[in-house]
Amino acid sequence: MLKRRTVYNEEHELLRNTVRRFVKSEIAPHFDAWERAGIVDRSVWDKAGAVGLLCPQAATEYGGAGGTFKHNAVVIEELAYAGVAGPQTDISVHNDVCAGYLIRLGTEAQKRRWLCGMTSGKTVCAIAMTEPGTGSDLQSIATRAVRLGERLRVSGAKTFISNGQHCDLVIVVARTSDESGARGLSLVLVETDRPGFARGRNLEKLGHLSSDTSELFFDGVEVPVENLLGAEGTGFASLMQELPQERLTLGISSMAAAQKAFDITCEYTRTRQVFGGPVIDFQNTRYKLADLKAELEVGWAFVDQCLERHDRAELTAQDASIAKLWCTEMHGRLVDQCLQFFGGYGFMREYEICRLYADARVQRIYGGTSEIMRELISRNL
Numbered sequence: 506m507l508k509r510r511t512v513y514n515e516e517h518e519l520l521r522n523t524v525r526r527f528v529k530s531e532i533a534p535h536f537d538a539w540e541r542a543g544i545v546d547r548s549v550w551d552k553a554g555a556v557g558l559l560c561p562q563a564a565t566e567y568g569g570a571g572g573t574f575k576h577n578a579v580v581i582e583e584l585a586y587a588g589v590a591g592p593q594t595d596i597s598v599h600n601d602v603c604a605g606y607l608i609r610l611g612t613e614a615q616k617r618r619w620l621c622g623m624t625s626g627k628t629v630c631a632i633a634m635t636e637p638g639t640g641s642d643l644q645s646i647a648t649r650a651v652r653l654g655e656r657l658r659v660s661g662a663k664t665f666i667s668n669g670q671h672c673d674l675v676i677v678v679a680r681t682s683d684e685s686g687a688r689g690l691s692l693v694l695v696e697t698d699r700p701g702f703a704r705g706r707n708l709e710k711l712g713h714l715s716s717d718t719s720e721l722f723f724d725g726v727e728v729p730v731e732n733l734l735g736a737e738g739t740g741f742a743s744l745m746q747e748l749p750q751e752r753l754t755l756g757i758s759s760m761a762a763a764q765k766a767f768d769i770t771c772e773y774t775r776t777r778q779v780f781g782g783p784v785i786d787f788q789n790t791r792y793k794l795a796d797l798k799a800e801l802e803v804g805w806a807f808v809d810q811c812l813e814r815h816d817r818a819e820l821t822a823q824d825a826s827i828a829k830l831w832c833t834e835m836h837g838r839l840v841d842q843c844l845q846f847f848g849g850y851g852f853m854r855e856y857e858i859c860r861l862y863a864d865a866r867v868q869r870i871y872g873g874t875s876e877i878m879r880e881l882i883s884r885n886l
C-alpha cells in the first residue's frame with residue numbers, strides 16, 4: 506500500500522479508497538482477459554465515471570468533483586500501484602491530458618457539450634499529436650485542417666494514439682495555415698462519428714497490453730469552426746502550456762509503479778530460500794534494495810514538491826521535464842534490478858514483476874522521450 510503523504514488531505518484519501526475499491530471490484534477480476542484482448546471493456550469507462558474517477562478536477566457543473574490536479578494524482582497513483590498500466594494510461598490520457606485542454610481552453614458551449622460526457626464516461630477522449638512521420642518534432646506535424654467558410658476539413662494520419670479504439674472525441678493537432686514550424690498549428694475537436702474518420706488497427710505492444718493504441722485516419726473529415734479548441738494558430742503554444750502537466754503525470758505514475766515493484770521484491774526476497782536462507786539475507790540484496798529505497802524516497806519528495814508547485818500554478822516546464830526524466834529513468838533502473846532478484850521467475854508472465862518490467866519501458870518514450878526532456882532542461886541552465 507502506498508504510504509500516506511502530507512501533500513494530500515482527508516478528501517484525497519477518501520478518493521484514494523474509492524480507487525482501491527474500484528480496482529478490486531471492477532478492474533482486477535477482468536484484467537487478464539483485457540490484456541489478452543488488447544483492450545479494456547468499454548463499460549469500465551461508465552463505471553469509472555459513476556464513482557467519480559473521471560476528470561475529478563472538473564467543476565461540479567460539468568459533473569466533476571470540483572477538485573484540483575491533486576485529485577487526478579491520487580487516481581494515477583492508485584491505478585499505477587495496482588499494476589494495471591493499461592487502464593491507468595487510458596484514464597490518465599483522458600483525465601490528465603485531454604480534460605486539461607478542455608478545461609483551460611474550451612468555451613462554455615464546448616465544456617457543456619463534451620466535458621460533461623467525459624466526466625460521466627459517455628465520451629472517451631484521445632489526443633492525436635504523433636504522426637507516422639513525426640513524433641518528437643511536433644513542429645513538423647503535417648495533418649491539415651483547411652478552412653471552408655464556417656467549416657474545417659481535416660486530412661491526415663496519426664499513430665500511437667492512446668484510447669484510439671474507444672475514443673468518441675479526438676483533440677487533433679493540425680496545421681491550419683501554410684506557415685511552417687510552430688506557427689499555423691491549431692487544436693481541432695473531431696467527433697469520431699463524422700464521415701471520413703477511420704480507426705486503424707489496435708497496435709500490438711511490448712507492455713500496457715490492455716491499452717488500446719491505434720492509428721487514426723482523417724480523410725476530409727468536416728467539422729464546424731466551433732470545434733476549434735483555443736484560437737486558430739495557437740495550437741503549439743497550447744501544447745507547450747499543457748505538456749508540463751502530462752509530464753508530471755508520467756513522473757507520478759512511474760513513482761507509484763516503481764514503488765509497487767520494490768514492495769513485491771522485498772516480499773519475495775524475504776520468502777525465497779537459496780543456499781539455506783532467504784535471498785534478502787545476502788548483503789548484495791540488502792545493499793541494492795537500500796539503494797532503491799533511497800531513490801524512491803528522493804523521487805517521492807521531488808514529485809510532492811512538483812505537486813505543490815502545480816497547485817500554486819508555479820510548476821515550470823523545466824520542473825516537469827526533470828520529474829519526467831528522473832522518475833521514469835529511475836523506474837527503468839529499479840524494475841530491472843527488482844526482476845533480477847526474482848531469478849527465472851521474473852521472466853515468467855505469471856509473476857507480476859514481469860509485467861511491471863514490460864510496462865515500465867514506454868515511460869521513457871511517450872509524453873516526450875528522455876532525450877527531449879534533457880533538451881528542454883538544458884535550455885534553461
Ligand SMILES: Cc1cc2nc3c(=O)[nH]c(=O)nc-3n(C[C@H](O)[C@H](O)[C@H](O)COP(=O)(O)OP(=O)(O)OC[C@H]3O[C@@H](n4cnc5c(N)ncnc54)[C@H](O)[C@@H]3O)c2cc1C
Pocket residue numbers: 598631632633634635639640641642664665666667668710713718867870871872873874875876877880
Ligand atoms: C504506448 C504509446 C502510447 C502513445 N500515446 C500517444 C497519444 O495518445 N497521443 C500522441 O499524440 N502520441 C502518443 N504516443 C507517441 C509518443 O508520444 C511518441 O512515440 C514519442 O513522442 C516519440 O516520438 P517518435 O516515436 O516519433 O520517436 P522519434 O521522434 O522518431 O525519435 C526517435 C529517437 O530519436 C530521439 N530524438 C528525437 N529528437 C531528438 C533530439 N532533438 N535530440 C536527441 N534525440 C532526439 C528520440 O529521443 C528517440 O530516441 C504514444 C506512444 C506509445 C509508444
